[in-house]
Amino acid sequence: MERDGVERLLSEAGADSRRLRHALTLLCDARWWTLADLVRETATSRRTIEALLRELTLERRDDTFRVPLTHVPDYQDLIALAPPPEDPVAHLLPHYTHELDRLKDLVARAPRARHVLDHVSATPETVLRRALLLGARFWLPGTRLLCVGDHDLTSLAVKLVHPETDVTVVDIDERILAYIDDQRLGVRTRWADLRLGLPASARDHDLALTDPPYTPEGTGLFVARAAEAVKDDGRILLAYGASERTPMLAFKVQQALADLNLAYEAIYPDFNRYFGAEAIGSAADLYILRPTTKTRPAVTSRLSRQTTAIYTQGPQAVESAQSALSAPVEALQGFDPELLIGDWPKELTTPRARLSTWLSKPHAAAPDRVAVALPPGLEAVLPRLLLATRASHVRVVGSGLPSLPDVLSTVYKLSAAGGVLDAVRLPQPDGEAASVLRRILDNGHAKLANTWREALIAVARAQGASLTKNEARALIGEAAPWAEGLTPLEAPLHRLSSLPEAVTETVTALTRTT
Structure with a gap:
């Protein structure tokens, strides 16, 4: 009898059988369910739901199913009579139907997930509920919120619901940054590969929110960067989930959090729901974490041991051996570098520096020839590696080197062959506009708007005119309102690509002004 198998499953699950009883309740309520919807609604792993379905005789219609209405009475004493724990912001949702409709459209049109970055999209309802919970728990007017990665578009939900919040996004995915900027909701965007550093302009925030790769290495890194970004009395909101079948994985991630000496203020079970991630029930808890006086030293220690392998898939997966390979010496044939960047064979005696150090500050020695080893999975950092120096010749060695934005052709003559890129x-x-643009790109670590301002003042002086700093700022603010506060290394590529036109606009306006 099919009931015997159901009872066996419930008995084996013990106190945790409420998950299965909730699923059984839904299957008996006359609605039709897909497997993905049932997994997401119950926040239960696909394997566990499939085990229950194997014990039931189901009525099917296309790809949906339910317990036949005639069989429902057989299970009435087994189902969960009480609903799961109440959603803390469920009562607010009916007041935000317009915002939810807008978010459904934004999520539907967003760039597709990239599996090598462990992307899984949260539902529109989830990102709206995140925004509502932030407003219910914290005072948001004037508050600075940093989204540490934002494939889910939580930043847009916050600006729709709480437009007075100051929101910044840091992300490695250029498509996401461009998409967020295209919505014109006032979200600041910054490019960053968190394995290599946090943008200087992304610090000193009140709140940080992150939905990281769900490896211990990935979650530990993203939360460490969030802790680096918030003030001492700030808060970190973390979305993290694991299957009810793998408590050891959850323990390893929580151990990575414990190593950062963070206090747990709250955990909302199954708060986040996703399109996919059925292995973890298409759900994740929402943690609220608070830094302690011991957090910053722990973060510094954690980041000093950072490796680049943090994902579950692709060349930078935790299990991948490629990340440990060093660049071949043969790639340096005919090139005598004064400085090596990245992982090179230990027998080379040339001075060297880490990729993260190279990007964080100008190199003190100002080398003329630099060789850079670019490991698989870090190709997105290539434009920034070239902008981080004034060396006359940079050789980059790596496989699958990407094409570079046209704006870099104003700085370098580029040639590539066989996994080697030479930038001379x-x-x-x-020309005035060309010289201003070049001055900006030659100062990759400096504030972009500051360099631009000084370059405009120099052009005005060469014309025999005067231009005040405020007048220069006004010209830049009109042509590129996004430019304030960030460096060329932090700027998304679509912003860098728009620089030539914006610079030309300010130089043309300068002639009229003076």
């Missing part, structure tokens, strides 16, 4: 610095250009 061009002489200073003629």
Whole structure:
């Protein structure tokens, strides 16, 4: 009898059988369910739900199913009579139907998930509920919120519900940054590969929110960067989930959090729901974490041991051996570098520096020839590696090197062959707009708007005119309102690509002004 198998499953699950009883309740309520919807609604792993379905005789219609209505009475004494724990912001949702409709459209049109970045999209209802919970728990007017990665578009939900919040996003995915900027909701965007550093302009926030890769390495890194970004009295909101079948994995992730000396203020079970991730029930808990006086030293220690392998898939997966390979010496044939960046064979005696150090500050020695080893999975950092130096010749060694944005052709003559890219610095250009653009790109670590301002003042002086700092700021603010506060290394590529036109606009306006 099919009931015997159901009773056996419930007995084996013991106190945790409420998950199965909830699923059974839903299957008996006359609605039709897909497997994905049932997994997400119950926040129970696909394997566990499939085990229950194997014990039931189901009525099917296309890809949906339910317990036949005539069989429902057989299970009445087994189902969960009480609902799961109440959603803390469920009572607010009916007041935000317009925002939810907008988010459904935004999520539907967003760039597709990239599996090598462990992307799984949260539902529109989830990102709205995150925004509502932030407003219910914290005072958001004037508050600075940092989204540490934002494939889910939580930043847009917060600006729709709480437009007075100051929101910034840091992300490695150029498509996401461009999409967020295209919505014109006032979210600041910054490019960052968190394995290599946090943008300087992404610090000193009140709140940080992250939905990281669900490996201990990935979660530990993203939360460490969030802790680096918030003030001493700030808060970190973390979405993390594991299957009810794998408590050891959850323990390893929580151990990574414990190593950061963070206090747990709250955990909302199964708060986040996803399109996919059925292995973990298409759900994740929401943690609220608070830094302690011991957090910053722990973060510094954690980041000093950071490796680049943090994902579950692709060349930078935790299990991947490629991340440990060093660049071949043969790639340096005919090239005598003064400085090596990245992982090179230990027998080379040339001075060297880490990729993260190279990106964080100008190199003190100002080398003329630099060789960079770019490991698989870090290709997105290539434009920033070239902008981080004024060396006359940079050789980059790596497999699958990506094409570079046209704006870099104003700085370098580029040639690539066989996994080697040579970037030879061009002489200073003629023309006022070209010289201003080049000055900005030659100062990759400096505030973009500051360099731009000083360059405009220099052009005005060469014309025999005067331009105040405030007048220069006004010209830049009109042509590129996004430019304030970030460096070329932090700027998303679509912003860098728009620089030539914006610079030309300010130089043209300068002539009229003076």
